[in-house]
Amino acid sequence: MTAGETAGAPASGYQDQVAQICDSYDNDPHRMLDILRDVQDRFRWIARETMQTVAEKTGLTQIAVEGVASFYAFLSLAPKGRITIRLCDDIVDQFAGLPEVTESFEKALGIGIGETTSDGGFSLEYTPCIGMCDQAPAAMINDVIVTNLTPEKTRALVAALKSGKRPEDLISPDFDDLTPHQRAVTMVENNIRHAGAVLLGPAAPDAGLKNALDLTPSRIIKELEDSGLRGCGGAGFPTGRKWRFAAETEAERRFVICNADEGEPGTFKDRVLLTERPHLLIEGMTIAARAVGAREGLLYLRGEYIYLRDLLEEVLADRRARGLLGDGIMGVDGFDFDIRLQLGAGAYICGEEGALISSCEGLPGEPKTRPPFPVTRGYLGFPTVVNNVETLCHAARILDRGSKWFFDMGTEGSHGTKLFSVSGDCLNPGIYELPYGLSLKELLEMAGGEDAAAVLVGGPSGAMIARDTFDRKLTFDDLATGGAITVFSKDRNVLEIVEYYMSFFVHESCGYCTPCRVGNVLLQKAVAKFREGLANPEDIAYLKDLSGTIIETSRCGLGMTSPNPILSTLENFPLVYSAMAKPSKDRIRDTFDIQSAIDGARKLAKRRSYVFDRDFSQ
């Protein structure tokens, strides 16, 4: 046992506390993620002894509990500091000054990334995108978000924390007196740059729900089908069709799940909807419940957005109090529906709907084999509609204003408006709600990013686009995107960006499929070779070949899209690769450097090479 582990060993009486936590979730193994989150909060780590208690209480084996505890980045099997600082290490943050910010955190705390201070006060970590890309560099300090970090700001933060202030006090001296909404907007700016007609403009509260109650479930679904609404979480599946599948599957119970995992680097639109339109979202979920016949709903909120928990709980409570959730909604006998908030714990893969369902079920967040699809066999084996936050908000507005109103916006095949999360090298990062069909160029002009050299559309699982094709249209059929638009200026190194995003996928692969678990590591290494000038011209074919294998043989969307940063840059920035590849001389590889290869041995043996050191005889 290391010193750290001894220091953090659970205090005596821990069993009672752990048992209490389990009791508060009725010892339900499906609530494992909540139980372990609470254990983590209470003890700042999940010790073996506590896992044993959890296992006994929930009737699982200890290894099953450990399987969950070890899966999520925010659960820790070694003691963490009372204050854990998680810096977003996305390439956007790196370009916005993360190295300097990291250095000043490290200096001020006296520890490096991945370490905990010896007094157990602080831990410092890197984490992928936390959805604050428009105000990078950003970090989580326990449950609090800090943004626009600079070295000076960092030093002041650490000094305040060391003097005994709570992370909350860093946000406002009157933090406890603020409403949940005030807290959220004091921590994080919304940066709404353009409000469109559907989501961010004015809307009559619960008008959609009222209309829905006058319609049969099948008519509600028909409205959605006619509206042309397609999923906003990335895959673009027609929402009406998804609801109809779930409604038509015979079952005793059905579920509606809102996917608020928003993990795709560069995406932060759901954050803004959750902050500014939470009622619209719950209204949308309630309409979905009415349409498919669900009595139970889950709102899966990514662990990084825990600062929005109180706000959302308040909204749910308010709606229950006003008869908009619970039994007999709006006085309609038999229309019962309620929603439980499920927090995630730092895993990008949990945004994939199968993994999200696994996570809600208290399992490690691993995708499920498809088919069956969630609409036929989802949460706990019952038909489940999983929709993105934005999709559900749209649905509520469609029921308010009618399918034709929505259908008439946008273009053929891509109807209505879309929220774009613009970040990176532009003057006005933030949220733009615009009808589908505008060109990337038009969006860049609005955001003050027209000098961009490269734009990542749809995050790393999308495509990197070069200047010469900025006139392409933002639609499902041309440049499809869940909403992330990450802008890079000509000063940025494309290969550095690609390598970062490959390391992101390496980190976030759930590890189930070998091609995804191992292949992404090989891809990252191959890109690193290009960056170091050690790649051969044939390595370009190797990249394509390996990418093809990973895409073809992976079980879920992560592996099917993880090679995209490479494939799209090979296509759109071919010179970046060919300029770095070194051809052989006389068929002997110029990329193999014998001098650096024997340097270590030369020092160990304290002699020179009799083959490769010219002056060996001297």
Place this chain on the structure above:
Amino acid sequence: MPDSQDAPAADLPKARIATASLAGCFGCHMAILDIDERLIDLMALVEFDRSPLTDIKKFTKRCDIGIIEGGCCNEENVHVLQDFRENCDILIGLGQCAIMGGLPAMRNAIMHSDEPLRECLEEAYITGRYIRNKTHNIPNDPALPLLLDKVYACSEVVEMDYQIPGCAPTGDVIFETLSKLLTGKFRGFERETIKFD
């Protein structure tokens, strides 16, 4: 055999073949001998130049084909491989060690160390549990070639033209491949002959 389609035609000029064992176990060279009596057919088509099989240590002339067993773990391997590339028209990697580094490349797995090579040698000669090394030293005779920082596949050091997979490839695959290459009929491997499960 002579009437088989793949049998080498006897009227071509003889091809010169050289072979070398780098960081390998010599198993691939033993596998060449697994051609058994077909070696006689093959010898009608080829003559061997530099090779452990002939004990010729230096190239006597330019060769048509060089066959390499093993990857590169030390400077001498690199030197020999580069020499082969310069003196052979076609280079064939024979066996997994030549293709990927193979078993010797297990030492490449020592990654989380500032001095992986030292760690590897110390475990091999000093600290390993089953080591009986009374000198407590890592061997360092001046005649020993310097080790490389890691084991390299042949294709990382020079361009390779063909690779014959297996550990070791069977005599059948070696004979088939060589005789087809010599008669210009090689079109890739039959899946059945190179799958190992």
